[in-house]
Amino acid sequence: MNIVIFGPPGSGKGTYASRLMKRLGIAHISTGDLVREEIRSQTLLGKKIEKYSSSGTLVPDDIITDILKKRLSSELSKGFILEGYPRTVGQAKELEKITTIDAVVNLNVPDSVIVERLSARLQCKNCGAIYNEKTMKPKTAGKCDKCGGELFRRVDDQPDVVRERLKVYRDGSEPVVEFYRSRNLLKDIRNEDPNVDPEKVVDQIMKAI
Numbered sequence: 312m313n314i315v316i317f318g319p320p321g322s323g324k325g326t327y328a329s330r331l332m333k334r335l336g337i338a339h340i341s342t343g344d345l346v347r348e349e350i351r352s353q354t355l356l357g358k359k360i361e362k363y364s365s366s367g368t369l370v371p372d373d374i375i376t377d378i379l380k381k382r383l384s385s386e387l388s389k390g391f392i393l394e395g396y397p398r399t400v401g402q403a404k405e406l407e408k409i410t411t412i413d414a415v416v417n418l419n420v421p422d423s424v425i426v427e428r429l430s431a432r433l434q435c436k437n438c439g440a441i442y443n444e445k446t447m448k449p450k451t452a453g454k455c456d457k458c459g460g461e462l463f464r465r466v467d468d469q470p471d472v473v474r475e476r477l478k479v480y481r482d483g484s485e486p487v488v489e490f491y492r493s494r495n496l497l498k499d500i501r502n503e504d505p506n507v508d509p510e511k512v513v514d515q516i517m518k519a520i
């Protein structure tokens with residue numbers, strides 16, 4: 312099964328995607344992780360991306376698509392959950408050329424819930440793993456379970472910045488969401504409890520797909 316997962320920053324999409332991966336036995340592909348990996352291993356693409364991000368410009372569509380193609384080629388027969396892509400209708404059409412998408416999970420969470428949740432969010436400096444002081448604590452305070460890296464609070468998780476990020480997300484994602492709605496692939500998942508047990512949301516998603 313090939314799934315795309317959509318949701319605003321702080322909707323928990325990374326968390327749900329990695330739990331879905333375990334339940335369905337398919338790969339979890341996050342373009343954010345792929346990009347970090349390219350930069351860390353200093354590939355040609357990684358160096359290009361670094362140049363874009365250090366100059367503050369957006370990484371062009373085709374670079375992200377190339378990285379994704381490379382990674383998807385090994386999973387096409389097994390299925391995957393894709394996170395962070397497509398961000399534009401152009402990318403959605405590119406993805407259609409690469410493979411068939413069976414379902415698009417669209418996480419709907421009220422802004423107030425996201426602001427509350429992100430203010431409790433911690434991220435690993437080393438591997439990018441996400442934790443939450445209330446709902447998903449690391450085993451040792453301040454340290455990443457996966458790699459032992461130091462956890463920190465992101466500047467862009469502050470309420471004012473979050474509200475701005477949500478607006479940017481909505482404006483950007485609306486056309487892509489509508490693209491998939493028109494293809495009858497969209498599965499809307501609603502969740503209004505900031506401290507919801509992630510497994511319950513995953514149950515909801517499993518029923519919908």
Ligand SMILES: [Zn+2]
Nearest residue numbers: 435438455458
């Ligand atoms: Zn880590």
